Amino acid sequence: MKTILWTQNETPTTPTTILIDGVECVDEMKRQKAFALLNSANQNLSLSPKKREKLAKEHKISKQANFKVDTGSQSVYIQGNYEDVDAVGRRMPYMFLIFGTTDIDVARKELIDESKIIGRICYNIELAVLTDECKKKIQLKQLLPIAILIIVIMLILVLVNVV
């Protein structure tokens, strides 16, 4: 299993759609397994409620849009809303998980392509915002050791000077 895409449909009585590796899954056991994987992937997502609130206000995207890059399991998880709306006019939600990569651009492209299979259009602004936020976090992670190193060097210099 390389990718899982879950989405709701237009009415409450229509079952949700789950794609596994780009193919719609109807086997109940496989669906449950895939859904369980999505739900374990969506714990401790990258954007806090406060940050999401801010992004939703600034970019008019949904408040639940979020992501997680997991270097341990080599996976990327993205959740958000499509441009397509349900029977009551709300943009329909999706959850997407891809294994074997930690590259948000690869995940984003795969999500867009798989969504096309079921005739859904991803909300580009939302995906662009999530991608930017993801890249900012990665940059910050890369800068952190350098910042710590600089602080340690400065402390050593101060101590040497004092002694």
Next chain:
Amino acid sequence: MSLIEFSGNYTLLFLPAIPVAVWWIGGVLITAIVSIIVVSRLTRLKGNSIAILGPQGCGKTSLYRILQNRRYDRVKDGGTSVEEYNSFKSNIVNKNVHIEGGKDIGGSRDYVPTYYKQMINEKDIIIFLFDINEYLSDVDYANDVHDRLDFIWPKLKAKYGSDDVKSKYALIGTHYDLVPKEKSKKAYEELSHRFNREEFAGMLKNNTILADLTKPDNKELSKCLEKLFG
């Protein structure tokens, strides 16, 4: 004195010169301030944990927004898969209620076997919503509601015991404004009639209302929430 010799020109120089009494007062003050912060933080964290459950489009996120004293926005909120929220203060009938952080989960049936069980076990208060208009007009929808209540009711009774369960849940039939006039007057009667044939018939005797969540100053809803959080 070793400090003075060691510190040279630095600010630490003046520390040993401060009288012992000042150190004591300072220490007591700092301990008191830290204790107040820790205690207030711990007290603040205690609150009501809630689970709002129900099928897709029944108004779960709308109710969360009402409790958060915000307005539901179709664009920003959209349909929900899963959305984490921080703890917040809710003003319920002029009373501040602290609601613990948690997750707003979507209405898909996929959530029932895992999340419903977890929510019922972990949360203090369970609110089940369903669209009363859909319930009365669509058999599949009504069956779905019944299946979910069949799942919930025994677990609620097992958790709280038959007597205590009354104060721990509410049943809200939403979109009452959309029910055609000829049906709306008898909606509760019809609901009661249908519930009486089911295992969860006892659920209806308690905190059940039919409401329009978009209506401002909804007295029925306020009463219902007051019963839960009062």
